[in-house]
Amino acid sequence: MKGNSMDKRVVLVSHNRLAEGMAGTVKMIFGADVEAHCLTPDGSVVELGRAVREGALAHPDAQTVVVADILGGSVCNQCLQDLYGMDNVKVVAGMSLPLVIGLLSIDGALSDADIEQAIEDARATTQLVTLEVADDPADAEDDFF
Template identity: 40%
Template structure:
């Protein structure tokens, strides 16, 4: 494989909103796209569309980022794991998506796992004691 594409998949418009938001930060990027399952729809058309891409572009790695582990969209995408050119990640957030998109080239399982761990490490409840007014000598939160 010599190319990488990131595809965001979700219930509703979450993936389209995520795409829009990351483009505010990294700019337009042809290597990332989104698909969403709207109310009353089934996930199968998204799965079928992605399966077609997998078959037509065997030299392209598709890193699919789903909104929710165990959700119907993610579960539907698991049926595509039989193809060697797909990686599936559950739990979409901006840090993860930006990191995956901006990482050059095809990613190994270990590299994807590291990026997931990095993204999860920054999910925190913000506590007042983490914020400083600069008098403590510690680095400011921001």
Template identity: 30%
Template sequence: MVGCIVTGHGDFALGLSSALEMIAGPQEEFRAVPFHEEGAGEYAKKISDAVRDMVDRDGSCVVFCDLVGGTPFNQSMMLTGELPQVQVVAGTNLPMLLEGLMSRDDSMTAEGLAALAQESGRSGVAHLTVTGAAADEEPGEDGI
């Protein structure tokens, strides 16, 4: 199974990890690595250790980052030079993580998971409006 790491600025990774567990339960071979103000040097070691551990256990890994060009993305991309079995996806959102992690199986590659996650992330973004009588209704107990 492809290992997965979510990372980003502040508590981005911890928040997504918490939401993922609330919806889908605990996930195997999944880890959140937050980037706080400890500096890029300390973070570089944390993300490197996490990625290497995941690759050692699983053979490959996808790192889900918050945005292109930030420290979490840059540090993750630097690892791909020496670890070609690592894929990096930026612009991570909850639909992407849910679909990606729930679709993993032993035949899926890191490249395949990254592509699936990217498409799921795009599909999960929507701008919706409620019109007419439906706008006047109170939401149900489940929030929908």
């Protein structure tokens, strides 16, 4: 997919170890490395926010896209506070694997429209899935795949 020519960093932030697990899953499925910062029960949300800010400052020629686990959570709020006013940073809340892969699928930096499209695409994959039982068990094998 097409984005602009600026490089992009994706940084995952979460409560407990969700961001680390998501980063590992993204690497396994998509092959991309993403940075992860986790707020553990004995950790400091202020230190997490500071680390994310320092990473963005260390890469002034790249867009930093921060994906937080939950809108309104302490991790997201701290990042919003610490990253306020930084032109090369975007923050997205509501981490999911389809969202992260969608953001990574676009080359280069992301416009707001690119991010909104990735969010919509991720929403479309969030559905209640039901398995229906076939009347004839012999048909069930053929219909399953």
